[in-house]
Amino acid sequence: MNSSFLYHAWGLYNHKCTREEYKGNTIILHIEAKERKKECPKCGHRQLVKNGFRVRDFIGLPIGGKKVIIRMKVQRYKCKNQDCDYDRQESIPFATGSCGYTHRFAKYVVDLLRSMTLKDAANLLGVSWDTVKDIHTRHLEYHYAPPSLEGVDSIGIDEFAVRKGHVYKTIVVDLKSDRILYVGNGKGADALDGFWKRIRRKGVGIKYIATDLSAAFISSVYENCPNAVHVFDHFHVVKLMNEKLDEIRRVQYHMEKDINKRKVLKGTRYLLLSNGADIFDKEYKTRLDNALDMNKPLSQAYYLKEQLREIWMQVNKDDAERGMTDWVKQARESKVPQLVKMATTVTAHRTGILAWYDCHISTGKVEGINNKIKVMKRTAYGFRDEQYFELRLYALHDCRITRNVG
Numbered sequence: 001m002n003s004s005f006l007y008h009a010w011g012l013y014n015h016k017c018t019r020e021e022y023k024g025n026t027i028i029l030h031i032e033a034k035e036r037k038k039e040c041p042k043c044g045h046r047q048l049v050k051n052g053f054r055v056r057d058f059i060g061l062p063i064g065g066k067k068v069i070i071r072m073k074v075q076r077y078k079c080k081n082q083d084c085d086y087d088r089q090e091s092i093p094f095a096t097g098s099c100g101y102t103h104r105f106a107k108y109v110v111d112l113l114r115s116m117t118l119k120d121a122a123n124l125l126g127v128s129w130d131t132v133k134d135i136h137t138r139h140l141e142y143h144y145a146p147p148s149l150e151g152v153d154s155i156g157i158d159e160f161a162v163r164k165g166h167v168y169k170t171i172v173v174d175l176k177s178d179r180i181l182y183v184g185n186g187k188g189a190d191a192l193d194g195f196w197k198r199i200r201r202k203g204v205g206i207k208y209i210a211t212d213l214s215a216a217f218i219s220s221v222y223e224n225c226p227n228a229v230h231v232f233d234h235f236h237v238v239k240l241m242n243e244k245l246d247e248i249r250r251v252q253y254h255m256e257k258d259i260n261k262r263k264v265l266k267g268t269r270y271l272l273l274s275n276g277a278d279i280f281d282k283e284y285k286t287r288l289d290n291a292l293d294m295n296k297p298l299s300q301a302y303y304l305k306e307q308l309r310e311i312w313m314q315v316n317k318d319d320a321e322r323g324m325t326d327w328v329k330q331a332r333e334s335k336v337p338q339l340v341k342m343a344t345t346v347t348a349h350r351t352g353i354l355a356w357y358d359c360h361i362s363t364g365k366v367e368g369i370n371n372k373i374k375v376m377k378r379t380a381y382g383f384r385d386e387q388y389f390e391l392r393l394y395a396l397h398d399c400r401i402t403r404n405v406g
């Protein structure tokens, strides 16, 4: 085969093709080095002798819809200088180590995986799923692992379910770059141990941390980063309040004996949990008002829910603190058990809730990343392999990589 074709199609320029073989859907190109090595690379001695060879196969870029195997006669050379121990296989410039594919093929696979699943790419290329995954793993390891901690000072911590409801993982996200910095097993305090170790080893100064109200995260942050500003994510606080409100609605509904009143309560869940300011529909508004008029605990909970959000809408921290004190007082005075409990929670997390005024961070970004993970898992096949899964997470911020999976 013409050597300029060999160069343009497969990037081989130090080699010549001695024979082409056509076998079904595969083209086998037999190649060997154009020139034999003459000088010992170690001592410079002029007498380098051939010392056997090995034939190796490399998957090359496909052509004409056919798979291409580059079959190379890899020569071994030995130095004749008695003081030199050089005895080595010639180098292979187009492939890495013991990999059975060329650099160009690997790059092609990585490109395909931007819009294809592992399985589809393997089918298209006529190679095994493991080969495709191996190529991708190496690529991800080289470019994304371990994630750099340089310049990181604000982080968000959250957990997600790997499989429905059972296996959890905790992720640490750099709030500036949206990169996942760490993936820990479980959702307990020990899930973060490895991360704190890395932080200490690298001397990284974390200044701001956002988490939900999880006791495990709180104690872990307190122990390992006592000087950081720890902000309790406001969406999580509001969510907790919504859960209380929903619980009250359910309890009130079941306690209500009057069928007509029950009817009014039924179907108000969505209205109760929506932001009051977002309900424009007249009919909806009337229905909500009717439900609230008729049930005191429910209306107390509803207005406290609406009021809670205002804690994050103040001009400064002092106003917010006053608002919070007032809120806690009202919640306690309502004597509604769920609201009293919520008052206790808010009080216990007072510092972290108000810390939002020192640094406007939230785990919102982390939630967004969690959604991306969900999408990624939906088309997943490779994620039983924990290491590969972790690598995919480290590359998740890079949209050139994350479009597809599997």
Ligand SMILES: [Zn+2]
Residues within 6 Å of the ligand: 040, 041, 042, 043, 044, 045, 079, 080, 081, 084, 085, 086
């Ligand atoms: Zn030598």
